[in-house]
Every structure is written in structure tokens, then in C-alpha cells.
Amino acid sequence: MAQDPKARRAARHLQSGAAPAHPAPRREPLTVDRIIDAALHVVATQGYDALTIRAITGELGTSPSSLYAHVVNKADIDDLIIGRLSSELVLPEPDPDRWRDQLLQVYTQIRDQYLRYPGISRAALATVPTNLETLRVSEAILAILLAGGVEPQTAAWAMDALSLYVAAYALEISLVHARKTGQSEEWVLSRDELLHRLTTLPADQFPHIRSHAAELTSGSGHLRFDFTLNLMLDSLTRQPPERTEQTESHCPARP
Known part of the structure; x- marks a missing residue:
């Protein structure tokens, strides 16, 4: 006579005194x-x-x-x-x-x-x-x-x-x-430190840097970024200079 299903289940749980086995979690596929x-x-x-x-x-x-x-x-x-x-x-x-x-x-x-x-x-x-x-x-x-x-x-x-x-x-x-x-x-350097260094340079060797240290170190946030992009855009509708024939390859334009 076939063993009772409940008994078979109990026997499986008691095999070798081991805890019931659990299936290993499936690993998420690599994509x-x-x-x-x-x-x-x-x-x-x-x-x-x-x-x-x-x-x-x-x-x-x-x-x-x-x-x-x-x-x-x-x-x-x-x-x-x-x-x-x-x-x-x-x-x-x-x-x-x-x-x-x-x-x-x-x-x-x-x-x-x-x-x-x-x-x-x-x-x-x-x-x-x-x-x-x-x-x-x-x-x-x-x-x-x-x-x-x-x-x-x-x-x-x-x-x-x-x-x-x-x-x-x-x-x-x-x-x-x-x-x-x-x-x-x-x-x-912080801006203050840099400003101090520039304004204390020898005046006979660096007269313009000393005089315009504030301008050279100015610009917070992305002000310089905006300035440079606008500067570049300002020139785009001007007549381009004549170009000589290109002799070497260059990477295509990137975004």
C-alpha cells in the first residue's frame, strides 16, 4: 500500500535531520x-x-x-x-x-x-x-x-x-x-588667497595682473560658462575666413 501523502511529506522534512531546502533566489539577468x-x-x-x-x-x-x-x-x-x-x-x-x-x-x-x-x-x-x-x-x-x-x-x-x-x-x-x-x-586657493597673491606680485614685472587682479578672479557660479558660450555664438553669423584644403582627418563633431 502506498504511504500516506502526509507521512511522505513529513519524512522529507526529517531527512538527515536537515532543515527544509529552499530554492535559491533567481539572480536578476545581466543587461x-x-x-x-x-x-x-x-x-x-x-x-x-x-x-x-x-x-x-x-x-x-x-x-x-x-x-x-x-x-x-x-x-x-x-x-x-x-x-x-x-x-x-x-x-x-x-x-x-x-x-x-x-x-x-x-x-x-x-x-x-x-x-x-x-x-x-x-x-x-x-x-x-x-x-x-x-x-x-x-x-x-x-x-x-x-x-x-x-x-x-x-x-x-x-x-x-x-x-x-x-x-x-x-x-x-x-x-x-x-x-x-x-x-x-x-x-x-580661495579667491581671496589668489587675489592677495596676484596683487602682491612685483609691480615692475606684472603691472597688468596686479592692476586687474579683481577682474581676473571674478565670476561666481556659471557666469564664465555663459560668457564663453555667448562669446562663441556671437561670431557664428560672421563671414567665415577662407579655409585651406584640409590635410588631416578629425573626429566628427561631438555633442
Whole structure:
């Protein structure tokens, strides 16, 4: 006669005096989106210098071999994270009457994205834009420039120059912040300290720096950022100089 089901169940629970077995929790599958999330978390909490394959796999609790099933290498991850940041930008419909303001809005968003993740603009500087989200931003910026009446070749090079400036601006801020919070803090001067040093320079060697130290050290917040972008935009509708034939290649314009 077959054993009673309740008895069989009790016998299973008592086997070898072991506690009842529980199925192991299923691990969340590894995806490209999870890899990007982990990479951005590393940068946000430790800075871009800490972004390595080992750091990402540590965040995910997986192995490098698992990661390489989804990404090619570190450069591929750079492309992916800049693509993610690009996907979050709000891009306006080009308006010929507001093209300058629209460019400032887009580049201000890019600046703020870079500042959220210390040093991440280095990834943008080192990446040839092929990610579709990154190219979406390039397309929008180029469209705004053209809507503003900027000549196509000037627009193409202007986009590159503006993007380089924004990336460098954000990188400089991240480097200064890193020095302030690290062992090199003593090398970061306050404005008052810098002003004092400049105004006490030998007058016969540095007359202009001494006289205009206040101007040289002025500008709080993002005043210098706005000034520089407006300065660059002021020149875009002027007649471009004649160009000699280009003899070497250059990376495509980046957002």
C-alpha cells in the first residue's frame, strides 16, 4: 500500500535531520541597461577615474566574462554611458528666432549632466559619437545652428568647438573638486588667497595682473560658462575666413 501523502511529506522534512531546502533566489539577468546603471553609480560615487571593469562587476556581483558577453571593452562602456546621458536631454524644435537661447539650453543641460558624474566628460572627449542617442543630440544642435542661419561648415565646426568647451569646463570643475576633497587640498586657493597673491606680485614685472587682479578672479557660479558660450555664438553669423584644403582627418563633431 502506498504511504500516506502526509507521512511522505513529513519524512522529507526529517531527512538527515536537515532543515527544509529552499530554492535559491533567481539572480536578476545581466543587461546592458544594468551595466550602464552600475557604471554611472561608480562615477557618481567615486569619480570617473574609478570606472573600471572590476568596479562595474563589483557593483553587479558578477564576473568580467559575464560583462563581456554584453559589452566589447571600456571604450564601449564610455559610448554607452554618454549615450544614456544624451537620451535624457530635452531637445527643442529649432526656432530661427530663438536659436541662441536654444543652444544655451541644450549645452547647459549637457554641462549639468557632466557635473552630476565627476569627470565623466572625459568619456565624451574620448568617444567618437556613433551611439544613436548621442547622434540624436548632434542632429538637434546642428539643426538649431542651421535654423539660425549659420553656414553649414561653420555650424559643423562650431558644434565641435562648443562641445569641447563644455566638456573641458565640466572636467576642470571636477578636477578642482577632487583636489579640494583629497590630499591636494592645500593646492586649491580661495579667491581671496589668489587675489592677495596676484596683487602682491612685483609691480615692475606684472603691472597688468596686479592692476586687474579683481577682474581676473571674478565670476561666481556659471557666469564664465555663459560668457564663453555667448562669446562663441556671437561670431557664428560672421563671414567665415577662407579655409585651406584640409590635410588631416578629425573626429566628427561631438555633442
